[in-house]
Amino acid sequence: MKKQQKFWHNAHNLEPLPNDYESWNAAKKQDFIWQQRILESRYDNLPPLKKIDVIGLLFTLLSIKMDRLADEAPRKWNKAIHAHASVAKVKLIPTPTTPFTGLFKGADYGLLRLSLTADPSDRGFAPGLALKLLVDGKPSENFSALVSLTGQGNNYNFFANELSNIVPEENDLGPKFINLIFRRVSKFPRKLYLQGFAKIDQTGHPEPDPFYPYRLFLVPNPTIQFPEQPPHDFRDDLATIPVGTSLFSLYAVDPKNVGDENANQNADIIDEPSYRQNAQLIGHLETTSEFVASYYGDSQLFFRHQRFANQ
Template identity: 70%
Template sequence: MENIRQFWHGACELNPLPTEYESWAAAQKQDFLWNQNILPSTYDKLPPLKKIDVPGLFLTILKIKMERLSDEAPPQWKKAIHAHGSVAKVKFVPTPDTPFTGLFKGADYGLLRLSVTGDPTDRGFAPGLALKLFVDGQPSENVSALVSLSGQGKNYNFFAHEFSNIVPEEKSLGPKFINLIFRRVSKYPRRLYLQRFGELDQNGHKESVPYYPERIFLVPNPKIQFAESPPHDFRHDLATIKLGTLLFSVYGVAPNQGGDDVRNATIDDIEQPAYRQKSQLVGTIETTSEFISSFYGDSRLFFRHQRFDNQ
């Protein structure tokens, strides 16, 4: 951690979450994390991208990743993958006719972290994202999404492909080994659940009949494209994105669209390409700030993985 700290000025100490933090309104939580920790720890010089730390991932207590509700990582937490990225404030803008409940009805306060699994010169360019939407008086809701487990080779355009909370199985050794590591804490490590997004709205009101998609696809805005040719640092690309930019159109597959209930649909069913064809536009993710690369965003900001509930 100290090696990373040298890349930011350190003129302002990081502020731990106050004991009353979870009781705050969504806007206040976003403001605290952004203005008190992310902005003050902005890097003066970007730290070099790290290779995937496979031994470190194996030794990580992955149960924490699945069960910790806080927006801040525990002390001494280290990212074995996705160690470096950039964060922006965002909002989720729903389509007027969305059938989904909870945060799918709209969320004005969120954080989006875009990162790569590791140094692209080592295993190729493998982009990923983590989305956090804040809720008044309740823990935030989080979801992560990938293009694939192996990434997109030498294509350095972060927005070249769609992202999803479910990724297909791959046969190559590296992804298979990482998948096995995550199987220690989840029967379905390639599948993240969206249940909590449908249960509470951004004001903290509980939905009487939650309704949420079993799979989402985040489709990049075709107007935002970067050079495919390496080498260049994706964080420099993200820094050019302006406040008020539509980043992703979000498509969701409703329960029963695949011919089965969300809890009963098999992983093989949901991974089929036909699921993408059955998806419907449910909203967009838009920036409410520029992207920032910071010590806090890389080392302390925490995104929970909601494991699939049908274990």
């Protein structure tokens, strides 16, 4: 408890990542963040989940979320949504037949952050994830995924539904308002681009001919099930998952099957059912550690959102 209190007390004066951090190999980066940041700030007692900080979101400089390449947030960064989470080390295991390049061909050193948009007693249970795959000598590649903008109601099973980097439009006032906020920095706030994952492999070598999916579906392992009925804290649930668990199967939509060469510019091409039906299995995400809820994972670990179509 004393070590955790000391970390919190010094959090605003926390030394930034070492100057040569970006030059390290992926394994060393992962080990440093995990050992020196995540585990050092592990919660003894879980903090209560927060409501969405709408005012804070309005005043957040969202361009930082889109443009910052670092693995650590800038000082005084405010997480207005997805404020609390659990983080695990993961690896991406590809299928032998995946056509996609770069990190889609496999990545041994990653960090997966599983979170809720906000306190589920306020707006319902809304799972989200952020994946960071680390690269030797280069910035990491990141993407995020949601079940939907409104979540899954009163179903408290984190693994009840698939997640995707593209989510359909919602008619509820709350999601519409948040969409408007994110439109300040992205023409397509309900889509995140996957190009970066295909442009470089985990050793830092660029791909001469990058090929990336239009859309990913992350399908939960059906053997991982938690109670649907509240109340229980998803962070306690995640802490029971053993090391070496296959969490998600990755199904990808080949851009050639989208049916429109200009689909990247078309905000309406999202809900076509055949996309999911024709998506091919390209890999799995497997844990290489336990899940840990920590101060650093909640406040300092940073995941970039890549604008759709490099706007």
